[in-house]
Structure formats: C-alpha cells, structure tokens
Amino acid sequence: MKIFKFFITKIFLRKAILCISMFMLLCLANYTTFIASRSILSTLQGYQEIKCMNQEGIFIANLDPDSNIDMDIIGETGTRIVYDYLNSNHKYAFYTDGFMIAVPNDDDMEISLCYMNEGYYELNQFDISHGNDLFFDFQLDKEEAIPVLIGTGLSKTYPVGSTIIIDEPVLGRSVILKVQGVLKQNSCHSNFYALNSKSYYNFSIFMPVNQEFIENANIDLQLNGLMDLIILDTTKEKTEDLSRFMYDNLGLKFNFFSQEENFDYFNDYYLYSLKIIAITTLILLVVITCISIWNALVSIRLMMKDFTINLLVGLSYSRLRRIFYSYFGILFGVNLLVISSITALNRYECWLRKDATFVTYGLFGLIGMDWLALLVVLFSDIIIGMIVVESMLRKIKKIPISLGVLQ
Amino acid sequence: MGKSLFRFADALELAVVYAFCFFLNLLFNYVKVWDFNSYILKAFFKNFMDYQTLIVFFFTFIVIVFHYQMLYRKKIEVYCRVLVGDTVLYIAIRYIRDCLMVLTVIYLLFLLIHVHLKFCLTGNIFLVFIFIIYILISASQVRKYENF
Numbered sequence: 001m002k003i004f005k006f007f008i009t010k011i012f013l014r015k016a017i018l019c020i021s022m023f024m025l026l027c028l029a030n031y032t033t034f035i036a037s038r039s040i041l042s043t044l045q046g047y048q049e050i051k052c053m054n055q056e057g058i059f060i061a062n063l064d065p066d067s068n069i070d071m072d073i074i075g076e077t078g079t080r081i082v083y084d085y086l087n088s089n090h091k092y093a094f095y096t097d098g099f100m101i102a103v104p105n106d107d108d109m110e111i112s113l114c115y116m117n118e119g120y121y122e123l124n125q126f127d128i129s130h131g132n133d134l135f136f137d138f139q140l141d142k143e144e145a146i147p148v149l150i151g152t153g154l155s156k157t158y159p160v161g162s163t164i165i166i167d168e169p170v171l172g173r174s175v176i177l178k179v180q181g182v183l184k185q186n187s188c189h190s191n192f193y194a195l196n197s198k199s200y201y202n203f204s205i206f207m208p209v210n211q212e213f214i215e216n217a218n219i220d221l222q223l224n225g226l227m228d229l230i231i232l233d234t235t236k237e238k239t240e241d242l243s244r245f246m247y248d249n250l251g252l253k254f255n256f257f258s259q260e261e262n263f264d265y266f267n268d269y270y271l272y273s274l275k276i277i278a279i280t281t282l283i284l285l286v287v288i289t290c291i292s293i294w295n296a297l298v299s300i301r302l303m304m305k306d307f308t309i310n311l312l313v314g315l316s317y318s319r320l321r322r323i324f325y326s327y328f329g330i331l332f333g334v335n336l337l338v339i340s341s342i343t344a345l346n347r348y349e350c351w352l353r354k355d356a357t358f359v360t361y362g363l364f365g366l367i368g369m370d371w372l373a374l375l376v377v378l379f380s381d382i383i384i385g386m387i388v389v390e391s392m393l394r395k396i397k398k399i400p401i402s403l404g405v406l407q
Numbered sequence: 408m409g410k411s412l413f414r415f416a417d418a419l420e421l422a423v424v425y426a427f428c429f430f431l432n433l434l435f436n437y438v439k440v441w442d443f444n445s446y447i448l449k450a451f452f453k454n455f456m457d458y459q460t461l462i463v464f465f466f467t468f469i470v471i472v473f474h475y476q477m478l479y480r481k482k483i484e485v486y487c488r489v490l491v492g493d494t495v496l497y498i499a500i501r502y503i504r505d506c507l508m509v510l511t512v513i514y515l516l517f518l519l520i521h522v523h524l525k526f527c528l529t530g531n532i533f534l535v536f537i538f539i540i541y542i543l544i545s546a547s548q549v550r551k552y553e554n555f
Contacts, residue, residue, distance in 0.1 A: 015475075017468075017471055017472060017475050018472060018475070020468065021468040021469060021471065021472045024465045024468050025468075025469075027465070028462065028466070032455075035451065035454045035455075039447060039450065043447055193446070194446040194450070195447070196446075196447050197446070197450070269445065270447065272445070273445045273447040274447070276445075276448055277447070277448070277451050291427075291469060294469075295469070295472055298476045301476065301480070302476055302479055302480075
C-alpha cells in the first residue's frame, strides 16, 4: 500500500496532464459502451415485451404513412360503426395511453391514464406487486366504482381498496375509481415502432375498457385505440376485409401486419440498427484503446527514470504490474462513478420535470437496465485495462534498467 | 528542419494528432446530415451529437499531451541551444512557427473536405482556436528549460 501510494503521489500525479488525458479517454470509452449497451438492452427488452403479440393469428394495425387523418370526414358515427363491426366479427386487443389528468398525490405528478380491454390485458400479463387482477364486467351507467390498477408511485397515496374521484377526460364526466391492485415497480411499455423507447407506469392508472365504455367515450379514445389495434385469432383475408371496412367508414387506410411480417421487420430494421450500433461502438472502442496505449507509452517515456530507479532498488515486475492494475482500477472506478452519477441525475431530472411517463425507481436512482449496462462497461474496462497495462509493462521490460536510470 | 526542435517523426506525430481531432469533427458533421431512417440509430447518435463540442474538446487533450511530452523530451536540446548562443525567445518562436505550419496544412486539408461535402466550418474554426491556445501555452513553457 505504501509503495502504491508513493507511485500515485510521487510519480503519476506529478505528471497530472497524462493522468487527466487518460481519465478523459477512459471516460469517453465508458460513455460509448454504456450508451451502446443500454440501447441494445432496451431494444431487446422491448422485443421480449412484444413477443407475446407476435403469435400466429395475431395481426397488429398500423396507419398507412400516406393516409392523412381528416377530422372532417371522421365522425363519431364512423368510429362507432367500426367498433360495432369489430365487436361482431373479431376478437381484439385495445390499448391507448397518454391522456393526462390531475389527481392529488404525494409527489405532485400529473397522472397518465392507460385504457385497455380484456384482450390486451390477458395478452400482456402485467405483474402486480399487491392487490388483485383487473376485471372488465363492470357497469358504467350505474354509480358503481370502476376497478383500476395503479403505478407504484400512486400506491403511497392510494392503497389497495381506496377510491379516487377523477374527471374522466374521455367520458367527459366525473367517475369513481376503486384501486384493485398495484403494478410492479418500473412496469413499462415499449413503443411498437421504437422498441428502445419506454413509457413507465409508475404514475399511471390502468383503466379497464369494455364495449360499453368505448361506446360512451369520445372520438379521441375511439380513434387512438384504432391506431395500435391488435386483432386476435384471425386470418389475413379477414384483416383485409376489416381494412377495407375501416377505409370506407373513416377514410383511413390501415395495414395489418402478421407475426411473420413483424419478425421480418425486426430482422430488417432492428437487427440492422443494432448491428450498426455494435460496429460503431467496437470501432470507437478500438480507436480509444489505441489512443490510450499511445498515452500510456508517452507516460512510460516521461516516467522511465522513476520506474527504472524503483526496479533497480528491488521492485519486481509483478509488483509493478499490480501497481498499474490498481492505478487503472482507481481510474475505472472513478469513471464508473461519473457515468452512474450522470445517469442518476438524468433520471432524477424526470422527477424535477414532473414527467410522469419517464419517472423511475431504483437503487441510487438507477433502474435494472442501467445496472446491466454498467456491468457491460465494467467488463469492457477490464479488457481495456489489461491491454493498456500489458503494453506498458512490455515497453518497460524492453528498456535496460541501467539506461533508464541514466536518463 | 534547420534549427527547429521538431524532427520529421515529431511533425508527423503532431499532424496525426491534429488530423484525428479534425476527423472526429468531420465524423460528427457527417452523422448530423446522415439520413438514419431508424429511430434507434437516431436515438443512439443523439447521445453523442448533444455533447459534440464536449467530446471533441475532450479529445483535444491528446494535443496537450503531445506538446507536454515533446517539450519534456527536448529539455536538454533547449538547454544546449541556449548554451551555444540561441535565445529562449527564438526557440519559442520557431516552435510556434512549426506547430502552426503543421496545423495550417492539416486545417487546409480538412477545410477542402468540408467544403467538398458542404459541411459547416464553425467546428473546425473552434478547433483551430483551441489548438492555437495550446501552442501559445506550450511555447511559454520553453522558458522552463532554459536552466537545466
């Protein structure tokens, strides 16, 4: 420990510029690895999430990019006819979110309402930390409370069994909600078309939607629900008929994609993107490692005398190797701390902005995916550290001790 | 190189270091105009594009390392030159001249590439400004080796 302290204070820190530049290079390497691994992990997590929807007989709707939404043509009658057709001819999963309301809560957050029908709820199998599952056979016209699931953030203010009175934005009237259960911490939803983009449910309310609810809801909910509609147990021909029916009544062209088409899309689009990310990261890491080696060799050139004097008075190469590894261990440790602090601050920023769809809970403000990405960073650090330290030792071993001392 | 502190290998090393920083800037400008057609790629590169100036600035530290080690290695040469009648001022002026020569060549090379690709030139000017500051600071350090 004494010799290590001597090397740090009397040799490495005496040439602080070299230490700072090495620190910055390693910081860039760590940042690149962290961002890349988190992007890849997030996409794969999103893929796992939508895998349950990529089954045979399931078709996912997508509004044709060339189709323009003209609200003059689309009326409530049009959407109602479409839902009547859907109810009598298809089994479907309905989901839509993003309706923000003000509900008093301890964290003063705006609450996001997520509407889903039984088909979607069964398809996704949401994890509930406590309480019971949702049920969908409630009566809307009676003064009966609607059973809901809430996010972890709301469970402090509204425990299981409590009621919430809200001004329902899609029904246009006040309704009573009864907390049926609490969702697992950091439950999230990936965007179908950007799997790495997540919306967290910590401050959300899951509203069960049945046929009666959709009939009484305004056009916003009815139309939004059609955008990500999932048709279950159906065939290509039936979805083509549905697409035509929707076009005739709404003037919107919807495409329905099957499991095979979705897998092809994943292979063409996501795998291509992930490959580009992996290759770019690898190239950047190789370049940064090369510069780090150059920086380390410069350090050796300038500190040659110090190293060789210590070798002359009895320091062994294995001890020197241990000192180098400890030195790089400290650099990597500080770097990891910097990266985790920046990430935690970014996550905390969402709390300050009161951004209900992005706030998360986790150890030191970091969620599971961040910790996994940090683990990848640690692994890459070990590899970079080994390459740089071994190059330094190789260089030192090449210099005769007598020559080094004379310098 | 005459009375210069630079040998060919030193000039080449400095040119490579400058070229790397300019190339990084070029790469950022290229990514900026790249039509991704992919949300994931766009989100991934945004993490770098948002900090373009900071990242490029971090990498310019390798130029500081070059100047630092260059002068440190040449301290005996500086002392000997002073001993045989040269002055610190002239050594520093020659050092500035040589560094600026290398910088100008590399800058012009990348300027041509930027103009050819119709990219914004502000990033390069920012780099030149930083490198000139580094040169001036390192040239002022020559004085340190007057008395060996």
